[in-house]
Amino acid sequence: AVVDKGVDFAQYFCTYGFLYHQKEMLCDRVRMDAYFNAIFVNKQHFTGKFWEKLLRGHSALLVYCEVLAHSDYPGKWPFNVLVVKVVLDVGTGSGILAIWSAQAGARKVYAVEATKMAEHARALVKANNLQDVVEVIEGSIEDITLPEKVDVIISEWMGYFLLRESMFDSVICARDRWLKPTGVMYPSHARIWVAPIRSGVGEHKMGDYQSTMDDWCDFVDETKTYYGVDMSVLSKPFAEEQKKYYLQTSLWNNLHPNQVIGSTAILKEIDCLTATVNDILEVRADICSSITLENTRFCGYGGWFDVHFRGRKEDPAQQEIELTTAPSVDNGTHWGQQVFLLHPPIRVSEGDNLSVSFSMNRSNENHRLMEVDFSCEIQPVSGKLIPRFSNKFYIE
Amino acid sequence: AVVDKGVDFAQYFCTYGFLYHQKEMLCDRVRMDAYFNAIFVNKQHFTGKFWEKLLRGHSALLVYCEVLAHSDYPGKWPFNVLVVKVVLDVGTGSGILAIWSAQAGARKVYAVEATKMAEHARALVKANNLQDVVEVIEGSIEDITLPEKVDVIISEWMGYFLLRESMFDSVICARDRWLKPTGVMYPSHARIWVAPIRSGVGEHKMGDYQSTMDDWCDFVDETKTYYGVDMSVLSKPFAEEQKKYYLQTSLWNNLHPNQVIGSTAILKEIDCLTATVNDILEVRADICSSITLENTRFCGYGGWFDVHFRGRKEDPAQQEIELTTAPSVDNGTHWGQQVFLLHPPIRVSEGDNLSVSFSMNRSNENHRLMEVDFSCEIQPVSGKLIPRFSNKFYIE
Ligand SMILES: Nc1ncnc2c1ncn2[C@@H]1O[C@H](CSCC[C@H](N)C(=O)O)[C@@H](O)[C@H]1O
Ligand SMILES: Nc1ncnc2c1ncn2[C@@H]1O[C@H](CSCC[C@H](N)C(=O)O)[C@@H](O)[C@H]1O
Numbered sequence: 001a002v003v004d005k006g007v008d009f010a011q012y013f014c015t016y017g018f019l020y021h022q023k024e025m026l027c028d029r030v031r032m033d034a035y036f037n038a039i040f041v042n043k044q045h046f047t048g049k050f051w052e053k054l055l056r057g058h059s060a061l062l063v064y065c066e067v068l069a070h071s072d073y074p075g076k077w078p079f080n081v082l083v084v085k086v087v088l089d090v091g092t093g094s095g096i097l098a099i100w101s102a103q104a105g106a107r108k109v110y111a112v113e114a115t116k117m118a119e120h121a122r123a124l125v126k127a128n129n130l131q132d133v134v135e136v137i138e139g140s141i142e143d144i145t146l147p148e149k150v151d152v153i154i155s156e157w158m159g160y161f162l163l164r165e166s167m168f169d170s171v172i173c174a175r176d177r178w179l180k181p182t183g184v185m186y187p188s189h190a191r192i193w194v195a196p197i198r199s200g201v202g203e204h205k206m207g208d209y210q211s212t213m214d215d216w217c218d219f220v221d222e223t224k225t226y227y228g229v230d231m232s233v234l235s236k237p238f239a240e241e242q243k244k245y246y247l248q249t250s251l252w253n254n255l256h257p258n259q260v261i262g263s264t265a266i267l268k269e270i271d272c273l274t275a276t277v278n279d280i281l282e283v284r285a286d287i288c289s290s291i292t293l294e295n296t297r298f299c300g301y302g303g304w305f306d307v308h309f310r311g312r313k314e315d316p317a318q319q320e321i322e323l324t325t326a327p328s329v330d331n332g333t334h335w336g337q338q339v340f341l342l343h344p345p346i347r348v349s350e351g352d353n354l355s356v357s358f359s360m361n362r363s364n365e366n367h368r369l370m371e372v373d374f375s376c377e378i379q380p381v382s383g384k385l386i387p388r389f390s391n392k393f394y395i396e
Numbered sequence: 397a398v399v400d401k402g403v404d405f406a407q408y409f410c411t412y413g414f415l416y417h418q419k420e421m422l423c424d425r426v427r428m429d430a431y432f433n434a435i436f437v438n439k440q441h442f443t444g445k446f447w448e449k450l451l452r453g454h455s456a457l458l459v460y461c462e463v464l465a466h467s468d469y470p471g472k473w474p475f476n477v478l479v480v481k482v483v484l485d486v487g488t489g490s491g492i493l494a495i496w497s498a499q500a501g502a503r504k505v506y507a508v509e510a511t512k513m514a515e516h517a518r519a520l521v522k523a524n525n526l527q528d529v530v531e532v533i534e535g536s537i538e539d540i541t542l543p544e545k546v547d548v549i550i551s552e553w554m555g556y557f558l559l560r561e562s563m564f565d566s567v568i569c570a571r572d573r574w575l576k577p578t579g580v581m582y583p584s585h586a587r588i589w590v591a592p593i594r595s596g597v598g599e600h601k602m603g604d605y606q607s608t609m610d611d612w613c614d615f616v617d618e619t620k621t622y623y624g625v626d627m628s629v630l631s632k633p634f635a636e637e638q639k640k641y642y643l644q645t646s647l648w649n650n651l652h653p654n655q656v657i658g659s660t661a662i663l664k665e666i667d668c669l670t671a672t673v674n675d676i677l678e679v680r681a682d683i684c685s686s687i688t689l690e691n692t693r694f695c696g697y698g699g700w701f702d703v704h705f706r707g708r709k710e711d712p713a714q715q716e717i718e719l720t721t722a723p724s725v726d727n728g729t730h731w732g733q734q735v736f737l738l739h740p741p742i743r744v745s746e747g748d749n750l751s752v753s754f755s756m757n758r759s760n761e762n763h764r765l766m767e768v769d770f771s772c773e774i775q776p777v778s779g780k781l782i783p784r785f786s787n788k789f790y791i792e
Contacts (some may be wrong), residue, residue, distance in 0.1 A: 004400075004402045005407075006402060007400075007402040007403055007406045009403075010406045010407050011406050019634045019637050020634075020637060020638070023612070023615060023634070026627075032622075036623055081461065094627075094630070096623075099625055100624075100625070120633055122628065123629050123630070123633075124625075124629055124630060126629075127628070127629035128624055128625060190649070219423060226426060226428075226432075227432055227492075227496070228526055229492060229499075229520075230523055231422075231490075232524070233519050233520055234415060234520060237415060237516055237519075238415045238416075238419070241415050241416060242416070245414075245416075285605060369659070377720055
């Protein structure tokens with residue numbers, strides 16, 4: 001599917017042009033701490049080795065180093081003298097990650113942002129006196145050109161259930177065009193998780209759906225009585241529309257850990273250094289989960305993700321940092337979890353085994369939204385097998 | 397400004413593709429009654445004269461009539477025999493107005509709808525056994541062609557404050573291309589109204605705004621403390637963004653008539669038969685309103701519209717039908733009223749005179765949204781003149 005830039009802007013980018021929305025992300029402490037620690041605990045990825053900094057201010061030496069740095073001998077110079085790091089922030093938004101990268105010691109940071117937020121980022125960079133290091137570029141990462149390749153690509157590209165928004169495509173594009181062969185990705189790895197859950201929301205939604213349909217029936221009756229038009233032919237499409245957009249749409253939810261009723265499983269692992277767009281276009285996995293609670297209700301699937309900052313094999317992080325959006329009492333994130341509800345729930349008990357086939361594809365109408373299929377067979381500890389049943393969901 | 401069709405679809409048409417949204421309009425009794433009565437009380441616009449109907453079924457005579465009807469002698473035939481009416485419904489949505497037009501006796505109804513709702517309209521037409529009369533055409537009215545000119549153009553094109561959505565442009569386009577010189581517009585006239593109002597919502601919004609700004613200040617402090625970045629340079633743009641999208645955006649409101657505190661005035665009158673796009677691109681008016689309540693608070697302006705179904709001068713409606721969206725206890729519509737709030741309110745009293753200059757233009761970014769300017773001078777009965785003050789608002 002070819003993407004119309006104007007439409008993409010209208011549907012996707014527009015919200016990121018608001019400070020209000022950027023602030024929501026900036027107020028997510030778990031997110032902020034993870035990136036902050038990833039950068040400052042692993043300063044060497046942004047600074048180079050400590051004593052190289054002594055070179056700064058000695059412009060003759062620095063120029064010499066830069067010449068070598070741009071030559072074909074990266075890393076061959078003893079003590080990595082030449083690694084005076086250049087960073088690219090893909091989708092800089094308010095500029096926060098670019099600013100931290102500069103504060104951590106980067107020689108140069110390219111901060112690329114598609115929306116008008118770039119202007120605010122530029123102001124913020126200036127107000128923090130980093131205008132000599134951070135260069136804010138307004139434009140799509142796909143369209144812009146940089147004067148040099150970079151040592152680090154940092155980006156906060158994760159959407160709900162990791163892949164919603166499909167922004168990782170842009171990070172891949174940036175990586176393939178601008179990352180040095182020795183470069184490092186921040187974050188370096190990502191995973192998608194799923195687990196069976198219990199939740200009272202399903203009944204609630206089912207109740208709403210029922211009353212919407214009751215209401216529709218009244219409407220059909222009244223339209224016939226008062227206005228002489230028989231609307232009943234639309235009852236089925238109306239019910240289908242409601243099911244699709246109300247019952248089959250995944251929910252944002254802040255799950256309590258005790259709502260997870262079975263073992264968790266990984267649906268997808270991504271190595272940010274090597275993954276291709278093709279690798280993430282479709283996610284397929286067959287997983288098992290065994291129920292860990294006595295006599296409970298299997299109400300649906302909970303999905304979330306985590307990412308890690310590990311540096312790169314030849315140049316690992318000093319301390320690996322994790323950002324997880326798993327159900328948590330104290331460390332919830334603005335991503336929450338995605339919940340895919342079954343109607344009605346199914347009684348299960350400790351030791352019952354779910355074998356689940358999962359697939360996720362991009363929606364045809366909007367490549368930034370997803371369609372998800374779950375199919376599940378339940379082998380209970382006692383009693384008879386519940387044959388495979390399938391459910392389709394939309395991540396809107 | 398050139399309009400990108402894809403963007404327009406993403407931003408505007410998309411919602412009309414949902415039965416859920418069409419139903420909201422179909423459940424608006426005031427709206428439905430007005431169109432229903434307009435059509436059935438004035439059947440002759442849709443049927444032609446009673447005895448012409450006798451011709452129906454006499455195909456030889458009918459063919460003869462049609463030949464003449466397409467010739468250059470419309471209306472010259474005695475007793476209007478030849479006027480067997482053809483209707484165009486611009487933006488048929490669910491098809492309701494087209495179906496009524498057919499039920500009222502039209503020979504042919506072209507029902508044009510830009511969205512996939514056209515498919516549901518087609519099903520509804522069929523289920524009501526009108527497929528021989530109503531032809532549903534999926535497409536923009538600007539793009540499609542009809543095999544003949546029409547006697548009536550019916551359309552429900554009114555947005556909030558009448559002109560939001562700018563859909564009347566499409567009706568004008570349809571009229572200029574497809575209406576016979578003798579044709580009739582349904583509705584035939586439209587007016588925009590304004591009045592000074594009192595409301596408690598303003599303080600509420602102001603309170604929310606204040607706490608959003610307090611919250612922002614905490615955020616600036618914390619980001620400095622925990623993350624070493626000074627965000628204060630963004631405080632002003634953040635406040636401006638909040639003002640624009642929270643305080644200066646007009647509100648949907650269902651005003652009680654007793655919230656109107658002064659005389660109402662007309663900002664614009666439109667003759668649907670003759671108005672051009674140029675006439676509605678900008679609305680400007682200088683109006684007066686005198687306060688009708690003792691010692692009250694002037695909290696802002698309330699705006700609404702009405703439309704009339706009068707037929708055409710040479711071919712008037714038998715009974716004029718009105719659809720008004722004015723403040724009302726029992727006859728509210730889904731349009732409600734648009735409220736433009738002053739912060740803070742101003743004390744006024746009976747007999748005080750407001751002289752208000754109004755202007756409304758389309759927003760540069762989106763031709764379907766509006767920017768509104770009010771400027772007001774208050775001549776109080778006693779005390780001294782309150783000099784002219786101006787307020788800008790966005791209709792989003
Ligand atoms: N292809 C692309 N080119 C440039 N910017 C993009 C992009 N795709 C997404 N973005 C931007 O990337 C940002 C993602 S949100 C993250 C913002 C910021 N880095 C932070 O961590 O707070 C948004 O501002 C969005 O507008
Ligand atoms: N230029 C255009 N061409 C075709 N349809 C249009 C149009 N502009 C708006 N519309 C359609 O006009 C409808 C307006 S809402 C009114 C629907 C229906 N006539 C009723 O009265 O219930 C929407 O369904 C919208 O999709």
